[in-house]
Amino acid sequence: MSALQSAALVMAAEEEHQGIDLFLPEPADLFWSLVVLVLIGVVFYKFVLPKMTAILDERSEKIEGGLxxxxxxxxxxxxxxxxxxxxxxxxxxxxxxxxxxAREDGKAIVAEHRVKAQEEAARIAEAAQRQVEAERQAAAVSLRTEVGDLATQLASKIVGEELADSAARARVVDRFLDDLETQQTVAAGRASREG
Incomplete structure (x- = not known):
């Protein structure tokens, strides 16, 4: 073929396709493009899409599990x-x-110690009272003895004879002290009536 013939063919081909037809592919190209697209779609649908779905499901499960x-x-x-x-x-x-x-226990302890202290104070006061009474009685006995001796000496001097008999001496002393106590009782009664 000559150059002229090929230029004529090119011109003929150019004349056939003009305008929008230049952008449209040939039907054979459309068919084979469609076959390849279907094959890619089937491979994607059968192999890629299930794996992606599994990965996405696993991620959503992890996210839901995390939540x-x-x-x-x-x-x-x-x-x-x-x-x-x-x-x-x-x-x-x-x-x-x-x-x-603790407050109640403290109050109970304080009350218990207060009662014990009062009992101890009462016991001490009673012991002191007994001791005072014992000392008073001892003083009274001592005083009675001394007064008796003085009275005996005085009576001996007045009477002019010595009272050697202890029984007689004791009677004289007792009588003297009884008279003295009677006089004190009478004096106290008069003082109370006057006061």
Missing amino acids: AKAEQAQAAAADAREQGEALLAEARHDAARTRDE
């Missing part, structure tokens, strides 16, 4: 916080009860 775990953790934290608050409230209640019991 569920987060909700469980939040619920557990809320439960722990409520338990902690309940324990704290119980501890406060126990502490208040213990303080009240």
Whole structure:
């Protein structure tokens, strides 16, 4: 073929396709393009899409599992916080009860010691009273003896004879002291009537 013939063919081909026809492919090209597209679509649908779906499902399960775990953790934290608050409230209640019991025990101990102190004070006062009474009686006996001796000496000087007999001496002393006590009683009665 000559150059002329090929130029004529090119011209003929150019004359056949003009305008929008230049952009449209040949029907054979369309058919084979469609076959390749269907093959790629089938391969994608059969092999690639299930793997991508599995990966996406696995990720969504992980995300949902993570959300569920987060909700469980939040619920557990809320439960722990409520338990902690309940324990704290119980501890406060126990502490208040213990303080009240300690106060009551303290009051009971103070009252018990007060009663013991009063009993001890009463016992000491009673012992002191007994001791005072014993000392008073001892002083009275001593005084009676001394007064008796003085009275005996005085009576001996007045009577002019010595009272050697102890029985007679004791009678004289007793009579003298009885007279002295009678005089004191009469004087005290007069003072109380006048006062």
